[in-house]
Amino acid sequence: MSTPPRVVLVDDHGLFRAGVRAELDGLVEVVGDAGTVGEAIECIVEKEPDVVLLDVQMPEGGGVEVIRGVAPRRPAVRFLALSVSDAPEDVISIIRAGARGYVTKTISGPELADAVRRVAGGDAVFSPRLAGFVLDAFAGQEGAPPEVADELDQLTAREREVLRHIARGYLYKEIALRLGISAKTVEAHVSAVLRKLQLSNRHELSRWAVQRGWVE
Amino acid sequence: MVTVSETQPAPLRRDRSKGVLGGVCAGLGRRLGIDPLILRVGFVIAAGAGGTVVILYALCWALMPAAEGDGRPLMARAVGRRESWMVASGLVLLMLAVLLLFRAWGVWVGDAVVWPLLLATGGGALIWRQSQGAAVVDAPVRERARPGGGAGLPRRVLRLARPSLAIVAVGAALIVGAALVFLWLNGALVPDRDVTLAVLVVVTAMTLILAPWWLRLARGLTEERSERIRTQERAELAAHLHDSVLQTLALMQKRAEDPREVAALARRQERELRAWLDARPRREPGASLAAALEAAVAEIEDAHGVPVELVAVGDRRLDERAEALVAATREAVLNAVKFAPRAAISVYAEVRGERVEVFVRDRGPGFDLDAIPADRRGLRESVLGRMERHGGRAQIHTRPGEGTEVELVMSA
Numbered sequence: 280m281s282t283p284p285r286v287v288l289v290d291d292h293g294l295f296r297a298g299v300r301a302e303l304d305g306l307v308e309v310v311g312d313a314g315t316v317g318e319a320i321e322c323i324v325e326k327e328p329d330v331v332l333l334d335v336q337m338p339e340g341g342g343v344e345v346i347r348g349v350a351p352r353r354p355a356v357r358f359l360a361l362s363v364s365d366a367p368e369d370v371i372s373i374i375r376a377g378a379r380g381y382v383t384k385t386i387s388g389p390e391l392a393d394a395v396r397r398v399a400g401g402d403a404v405f406s407p408r409l410a411g412f413v414l415d416a417f418a419g420q421e422g423a424p425p426e427v428a429d430e431l432d433q434l435t436a437r438e439r440e441v442l443r444h445i446a447r448g449y450l451y452k453e454i455a456l457r458l459g460i461s462a463k464t465v466e467a468h469v470s471a472v473l474r475k476l477q478l479s480n481r482h483e484l485s486r487w488a489v490q491r492g493w494v495e
Numbered sequence: 496m497v498t499v500s501e502t503q504p505a506p507l508r509r510d511r512s513k514g515v516l517g518g519v520c521a522g523l524g525r526r527l528g529i530d531p532l533i534l535r536v537g538f539v540i541a542a543g544a545g546g547t548v549v550i551l552y553a554l555c556w557a558l559m560p561a562a563e564g565d566g567r568p569l570m571a572r573a574v575g576r577r578e579s580w581m582v583a584s585g586l587v588l589l590m591l592a593v594l595l596l597f598r599a600w601g602v603w604v605g606d607a608v609v610w611p612l613l614l615a616t617g618g619g620a621l622i623w624r625q626s627q628g629a630a631v632v633d634a635p636v637r638e639r640a641r642p643g644g645g646a647g648l649p650r651r652v653l654r655l656a657r658p659s660l661a662i663v664a665v666g667a668a669l670i671v672g673a674a675l676v677f678l679w680l681n682g683a684l685v686p687d688r689d690v691t692l693a694v695l696v697v698v699t700a701m702t703l704i705l706a707p708w709w710l711r712l713a714r715g716l717t718e719e720r721s722e723r724i725r726t727q728e729r730a731e732l733a734a735h736l737h738d739s740v741l742q743t744l745a746l747m748q749k750r751a752e753d754p755r756e757v758a759a760l761a762r763r764q765e766r767e768l769r770a771w772l773d774a775r776p777r778r779e780p781g782a783s784l785a786a787a788l789e790a791a792v793a794e795i796e797d798a799h800g801v802p803v804e805l806v807a808v809g810d811r812r813l814d815e816r817a818e819a820l821v822a823a824t825r826e827a828v829l830n831a832v833k834f835a836p837r838a839a840i841s842v843y844a845e846v847r848g849e850r851v852e853v854f855v856r857d858r859g860p861g862f863d864l865d866a867i868p869a870d871r872r873g874l875r876e877s878v879l880g881r882m883e884r885h886g887g888r889a890q891i892h893t894r895p896g897e898g899t900e901v902e903l904v905m906s907a
Contacts, residue, residue, distance in 0.1 A: 366773060385802070407841055411806035414845070418809060446806045447854045447900070448841030 284399035287326055288312035289319040289345060290334040290361070295384070299332065299361075302388030307395050316340055320348035327353055329399040332391075333378065335362035335369050343376040350377055359398045361391075367412050374476050380404025397451075402466045403473035410445035413476060434472060441468040509559045519555045550597070551616065554590060611677035618669025619703050621662050667704050674700040739767055759800035766793060784817045784851065785810040788844055791825045799832045801840065809846030819885040820851060820905050826877040827855040827901040835859020835899065850906040858898045878903075 286307045288296045296312045303309055311326045313319035316339045323331055323345070331349075333342040340347075346358055358378040362369065370381050379398045382391065383406060394404045405413070417434050434442070437458075444454040451469075455462040510521035520538060524531030541548035594613075597603060674696050681692065743764040750756045785807040792805045811817060824842065831840045835857040843854045874891065878901060882889040887905035 365769070407804055407806050407843065411808050411843070414808045418847075443843070443845070446808070446845075447843040448804070448839070448856045448858075 283307045284329040284395055285310045285326070286395055287319075287323050287328040287331045289314075289323075289331060289337075289342070291315065291337045292334075295334075299391070303392055303395075306389065306392035316344045316348070319345045323349045323356055324352055328356060330395050331356055331358045332361045332395065333358050333373070335360050335364055335373050342373050342378070346373075346376045346378065357398050357401075359394060359404060361386075365408055367416075370409060370412055371416075371476070374409075374473070377477070379473065380406075381409045382406045383408065397466075401470075403469045405442070405445050405469055405472070407446045407448055410442045413472060414439070414442050414446060417475075434475065438468045438472050441465055442472060445469075509556065516552075516556075519552055519559060522559055523555075550590075550593060554586075607677065607680035611673040611680070614669050614673030614676060615700070615703065618666040618671075618673060621666030621669065622704060623707050670700050670703050735771065739771075740764060755800035758802070759797055762800075762802060763793070763797050766796075782813065783810045784813055784821065784846065785844065787813050787818070787821045788824060788842070788853075791821055792828065792842060795825070795828050795832060801832050801836070803828060804839070804841040805844070806841070807844045811846045811851065816885045816887070816905055817851070819881055820853060820887065820903060823878045823881045823887075823889065823903055824853050824855060826881075827874070827903070830874055830878070830901075831855060831857035831859065831899065834862065838898070850904070852905075853903040854900055855903075856898065856900040861893045861895050861897045861899050863895055874901075 284307050286303065286309050288299055288309060289312065290296050290299070291314050293314060296314070300309050300312070307330075310328055311322045313322040316337060319331075319333075331345070333345060335342045337345075342358075342360060342362075349356055358373075360370075360373040360378040360381040361384060362373075362381070363384045364370075365383060374381060380394065380403050382394055382404060386394070386406070397404055413434075417439075440458065441454060444457065449457070451465045452462050455465045458465070509518035510525060520531040520534040524534050538548060538552060542552075594609065598609075603609065678693055678696055743760055747757050747760050750760065788805060788807060792803045795801070796803050813821075824844075828840060828842060831838070836859075838857045838859040840855070840857045843856075845852050879889045879891075882903055882905070885905065887903065889904075890902045891899065892902065893899040
């Protein structure tokens, strides 16, 4: 990595921003932070960072609103959602708005920096939990005949395998080693899954989030 | 999330953006809380019956301030001063002149209708203006709304407006006068004339006078009810935070010197709060495989103060075999806690049809599987043995320096 990625932090808790700033110190270049949706849009448009670390839940629309405000004006800026919430509907909505990944706030500093670098490089970042969500949402159609569903509406066997490893807590390079593919291929699979997550018409994607917890 | 509808009555304004002609019906409808279409139909029917209503509409148009602009009626702006009794009386005279003109031209429904109608309209307007003003005075002291459960708690003050008695009296007098004039002009006051008509007119007059209060009362009751619900919600929220979060925070301050204990307390509170915010029906640990795994992991986290990340995909009924799987998982996680302290532990469970797989992974030092003495029963007996007895299998993948993963598979 030649130059560290430039990052803007968006979170309505000042204390949390300060904590993340300290943790990322020296690993990435934090060029700005913001505590409200309006401030965030202004700051991002002005600073044009590589990656925005974005809180999902904020007053006045939250992270989704920030992405909507910035995307048309600065399409090159990438977003990584960082949240305490692990409610499926929050995760899915921010990913569908265009975030390149989702990590929870309990992530360690070096891991977060690594995730930021990967998002800056154009890859997707899936936490184990997000991988679990996706597997859950796309579950139950492995045997379905391909003509029934749009190809965006299902995962390939390989993508499924990669996700399963992420959910089990493996890093990309470990997954590459285990599956005998290159790390780049792993990243390509993950990006493909992210695209499907954003574009798929599976009505289960929205409904499943609600139904989860009523299994059986 | 509690949503609060702000039900402050809209001021009487012409709504040109939504109006068909001058926005009078739209404005009236918004103020009275009824569909402007009803008013429009009424106006059209009345206009068909006689020309007076057209004048009434024109008057409304001139007198009602527009929603946009400087908020003053057209007439007031035309006169160039603020509304005062001089302007008002001038307008009344002007209106009278117009009416007399129409009367002279023969565009007229008849004295017996127009004059009482005019009086009643004036009186009604006065009373309604007074009573619609402010049934509830809102003072929304709104804390910042936090999405995802923490409700913004607005405080409202319920206060009945005190209408000016004099104006109401004048309004009532005008309406009663209108009723009397109507009856008199129609000869209903003479005995033996139409009693039904008299009763009808009296009832109409009473309705006109009393309806605003009745409406206000009804609205006030609704307000009070939602206020009560809000208060209850707030009390419930406060009670919950007291019993859980505040207690835990107090405990954490006391145990500040023991980081493990603090982490465990924080973790337990986090889990509890999440469950509460999610408002999912609480799953009993005995109900399903995923719920049982959740409970087992939670128990270990609490007992050892180590975070364990559980991701479960799919779910199934908790039968004897699933119970064995949960017990084996528990043992594997405990083993990870023991031999890989300080390392992140993740548990991944997936149900696919009849096949259930569980992976317990830690990033600890790992070990040489063959070097473990045969009498070390932990993994061998409680994990491998248990799985095999129930028709499943278990595999341990580990090497020194590479962490450990225990793979448990149960298939029908």
